Amino acid sequence: MAHTDRGQAVASSAPKIGTVHIGWFRWVILAFLFFATTLNYVDRFTISVLKPTLSLEFHWSELDYSRIIFWFTTAYAIGYVIFGRTIDWLGARLGYSIAVIVWTCAHVACAFVGSLTGFSVMLFALGLGQSGNFPAALKAVAEWFPQRERAFANGLFNAGSNIGAILTPLIVPVVTLYFGWRMAFVATGSLSLIWLIAWIMVYRRPREHPRVKPSELAFIESDHQLLEKRVPWIKLIFVKETWAFALGKFLTDPVWWFYLFWLPAFFVKKYGLDLKSFGPPIIAIYVLSDVGSIAGGWMSSTMIKRGASVNAARKLTMLLCSLCVLPVIFTMYISNEWVAVGIVGLATAAHQAFSANLLTLPSDTVPKAAVGSVVGIGGTAGAVGGMLIAGVTGLVLQYTGSYTPIFLMAGLLYLVALGVIHLLSPKLELAKIS
Numbered sequence: 001m002a003h004t005d006r007g008q009a010v011a012s013s014a015p016k017i018g019t020v021h022i023g024w025f026r027w028v029i030l031a032f033l034f035f036a037t038t039l040n041y042v043d044r045f046t047i048s049v050l051k052p053t054l055s056l057e058f059h060w061s062e063l064d065y066s067r068i069i070f071w072f073t074t075a076y077a078i079g080y081v082i083f084g085r086t087i088d089w090l091g092a093r094l095g096y097s098i099a100v101i102v103w104t105c106a107h108v109a110c111a112f113v114g115s116l117t118g119f120s121v122m123l124f125a126l127g128l129g130q131s132g133n134f135p136a137a138l139k140a141v142a143e144w145f146p147q148r149e150r151a152f153a154n155g156l157f158n159a160g161s162n163i164g165a166i167l168t169p170l171i172v173p174v175v176t177l178y179f180g181w182r183m184a185f186v187a188t189g190s191l192s193l194i195w196l197i198a199w200i201m202v203y204r205r206p207r208e209h210p211r212v213k214p215s216e217l218a219f220i221e222s223d224h225q226l227l228e229k230r231v232p233w234i235k236l237i238f239v240k241e242t243w244a245f246a247l248g249k250f251l252t253d254p255v256w257w258f259y260l261f262w263l264p265a266f267f268v269k270k271y272g273l274d275l276k277s278f279g280p281p282i283i284a285i286y287v288l289s290d291v292g293s294i295a296g297g298w299m300s301s302t303m304i305k306r307g308a309s310v311n312a313a314r315k316l317t318m319l320l321c322s323l324c325v326l327p328v329i330f331t332m333y334i335s336n337e338w339v340a341v342g343i344v345g346l347a348t349a350a351h352q353a354f355s356a357n358l359l360t361l362p363s364d365t366v367p368k369a370a371v372g373s374v375v376g377i378g379g380t381a382g383a384v385g386g387m388l389i390a391g392v393t394g395l396v397l398q399y400t401g402s403y404t405p406i407f408l409m410a411g412l413l414y415l416v417a418l419g420v421i422h423l424l425s426p427k428l429e430l431a432k433i434s
Contacts, residue, residue, distance in 0.1 A: 002166030005160025016168040023216025026144045033137040033157035043107040066394025072123040077383030079131030084376015091138040093203045099132025108189035111182040139372040155356035162290035169279040231370040233319020241365040241431040244424035246381040251417035253382030254389035271337040296353020311428040322414035324350035329411035332404045
């Protein structure tokens, strides 16, 4: 169908959205985002699962390991800004493809290094590539979903991060025990190539996709109050809505980095587990995280559908999540590992629910053409926080041997983040960009 005819069809179908079958292809696109995020976290989490094995083989100290994570998060910070703008320029299809190629090559290359410097270089390259995942995914959600569905869609694709964290302790120990740790990098990295081929074949923007019905296109575009005009990157720096998102990421992302890179080591040290036995506790924690990711997006989306304002729905959900995180402060005082799993799992679930709503703020408050750039700025801020937590955790563990200060910080930062977001964007209104 020609674009002019398609536009007329969309216009004529728009009033009937409530009475016709809207269509479902946007959920196929969301499935791609879900699986990409899953693979992103499988590759990212592999180094964490292998930490006890690699530390023993290469005699790494806590500071050595923290330096590797520092280089990963440094590259992630740099890459987020680059990919955020690049994806606004190239689009989600090509931008996502470039990111996957970079991170897959870097991850597989880890199988061929054998020194602290080698791992630092490869983790730096991995961080550059992996930084493109969320800007591309959020750009795609902004293109394919109306505002009322975005938090739920973000929660669903973000749940892939938890599935990745669940699959990794299932796959990596088995491959490592039978074929060695080098093959673990090769086996997990090769899965992304299958996704990449399918993504290039399937993804197009809604107006360009032959599988999208006029009724579904009208539904997707039903809240086009957000302008499609490209916004210069420098202007976004001076918009307070950009910093509401960026500071929210800066304060909360470090907590997730800590969970991702240090939880297996925590269970090894605190409860005497090893490569064969720490899998079930880690899997249970990330199963709970998955529930939180979906529930957080569902909660605010449901409140909006029932008449609540976007501002109230997002912030009430985030407040509840901030309160659910607080018990993690006492984790180091718990002697039973499964009670600790429950408390940490509640905290990670609350983080993911909080994050599902935080990730929606750019598409709530800035033009769609600027979503990738704002996500890039926020992702960089979050990665800078990750750099800091890597250094702080390494120092704390090296010189005190205690996780207590880290868990204390993990319990309090969400309330601080919500307060900052509300101060900078009290109504979550569309940003006034000249």
